[in-house]
Amino acid sequence: MDNYTIIRDTLVVGKVLELIIEDGPHCGLHLNVNKTDVFLPKKDPRSKLAGVFSPNIAQPLHGAKLLGEPASVDFNFSSELVRKRVAKTIVLIDTIAKINDPLWDIYGDHNVSYAGIIGIKHRHNVVRDTLVDICFRSRILAGKEVDISLGGGCDKSLRLADMLLYSWDEGLDVCVDLIGSSPLTQTGVVDFVPSHAVIDAAHRKRVKYEAKCANIGYGFLPFSFSSLRE
Structure with a gap:
């Protein structure tokens, strides 16, 4: 198990996380609290009560990433995350275009190999x-x-x-x-x-x-x- 998402009432989420932290290791499930976020679309004072959430679990104010996608009600948070992903993709595409394509010969015309019943051949x-x-x-x-x-x-x-x-x-x-x-x-x-x-x-x-x-x-x-x- 790599990613898990719990969506419920604040106190229910707190109880589920507590259960995973305490009983999970017996089943081989170890929660990495440093990579765990609790996001509340609306402020809930109960999230700050002692014992509800481990102090090592972050509580971002504007949103969180869920499998790389924004989970938020804040337009600026979501748009900024998408903008960064698009910018990263553009950089990758431009970088790929600069790589010497192994399919070409020195003249830039010929595909190098063809695999079939005749074996590898130009x-x-x-x-x-x-x-x-x-x-x-x-x-x-x-x-x-x-x-x-x-x-x-x-x-x-x-x-x-x-x-x-x-x-x-x-x-x-x-x-x-x-x-x-x-x-x-x-x-x-x-x-x-x-x-x-x-x-x-x-x-x-x-x-x-x-x-x-x-x-x-x-x-x-x-x-x-x-x-x-x-």
Whole structure:
């Protein structure tokens, strides 16, 4: 037993507490009087009589916390308690947003792991391998992690194409870049919009790679998906 609430007449509550203090230890029940409060919504002089309540039991004037919630008839007491809880929650949410999410790689795009019958594997790689397999079964020529030397040797930030679809767009080879994202990593919970993360991720990739691919004669196609299966 962790929390117990007694709501009765002042003297009845006093008798119940006395019973718990005296007989409780025989049953393994030990009352922590230092964490016990007696709150009276209306003043009752009997609460101050000798022997009614242990002197170690606090008697707050404006209210008490009952399982973390306000038990009070004082609006200011209740609102202040709620305000503190909301402020604490906001701090926690902001702190979580600053934590490095272990679901992302160094580029901020790929979910790290996928657990299933294939074991632990990059979710990004599972989707890529599935698409390559679909292409193979559909007799579509596709390469996996093809080095197209995008941007030459001076641009170290650019990587291999996840997939290369040969002669896909009117004879044009098309680079496919897979982006796995998690909508839950958006900084504002209030701003959550379905598919928003997927669309933003695809847009970022287009801005970063589309023109550079075109400059060396390739098409570009982002394939964006989320951990919510969007």
